[in-house]
Amino acid sequence: MSENSLNKKADEAQQLPRAQRTRFSTTSLVKILFVLLSFAILIWTFQGHLSRRLSSYTRTAEEPDLVTELPQRDQTPDIRCYFSTKRYDIQSGMTACYPTSGGIWLAELGPVELQYLGINRFDSTERSWNEAEEDQFCHELRKFGGCWHNPKSPYDLWIGGLCSDLYELEPVFSIDRRVAFPAKGGVWVLSRDEETRRFPRGIVGVNNALTMEERSMVLERLGAVYCDDVAECHLLDDLKKEPRDLAGNQDL
Incomplete structure (x- = not known):
């Protein structure tokens, strides 16, 4: 073999590793560039997220009124409270009527009184939506006394962060008496003593009566006063006026 051939083969042998090294360097460079690009994208994404978080925090800090107002939305009473429309509420034991003249009349009655008024003693019942019927029922209910409320809105029921029942509020005025209607007609009326503002001893016996006749006897x-004409009984003169008229100059 000639010397020139040997030199040519030697040169080819030297060029092969150089080509491999060139391909290796190019591949490595591409990988490095890919890693750097990925890292740059990651940093850019993180910075954008961080920027949005900081911007949100800055807006919250710059708007203190909005932050303080938010909890108040949950305290809006007219969203939670409402006026009952029950004639008798088995949970509270209160009987109510809704006169067309305004307000709500409440009375706490016993079983004999409820039976006299024709009220279901074991279940809650709804009021009548016939105005004439409801006014007539109010006239009968008021014979047993009770109290008149004149709430302006459901806000009046919002107390201490909770909805209260109407009977838990102070009424505009109240009338406290015990009455009975015997089978012979007329009415027995017992009021509080004008000086002591108390009923006589033994008043509990009225609640122990099982019938209207027993109630009349007690x-x-x-010492109750008997009137043979219920409509003209002077102890029931308040029935001749509407609750709003009886309130007079009291807060309406």
């Missing part, structure tokens, strides 16, 4: 023993 009231008679306690």
Whole structure:
């Protein structure tokens, strides 16, 4: 073999590793560039997220009124409270009527009184939506006394962060008496003593009566006044006026 051939083969042998090294360097460079680009994208994404978080925090800090107002939305009473429309509420034991003249009349009655008024003693019942019927029922209910409320809006029921029942609020005025309607007609009426503002001893016996006749007997023993004409009984003169008129100059 000639010397020239040997030199040519030697040169080819030297060029092969150089080509491999060139391909290796190019591949490595591409990988490095890919890693750097990925890292740059990651940093850019993180910075954008961080910038949005900081911007949100800055807006919150710059708007203190909005932050303080948000909790108040949950305290809006007219969203949670409402006026009952029940004639008798088995949970509270209160009987109510809704006169067309305004307000709500409440009375706490016993079983004999409820039976006299034709009220279901074991379940809650709704009021009548016939105005004439409801006014007539109010006239009968008020014979047993009670109290008149004149709430302006559901806000009046919002107390201490909770909805209260109407009977838990102070009424505009109240009338406290015990009455009975015997089978012979008329009415027995017992009011509080004008000086002591108390009922006579033994008043609990009225609540122990099982019938209207027994109730009449107990009231008679306690010194109640008997009127043979219910409509003209002077102790029931308040029935001749509407609750709003009886309130007079009191807060309406």
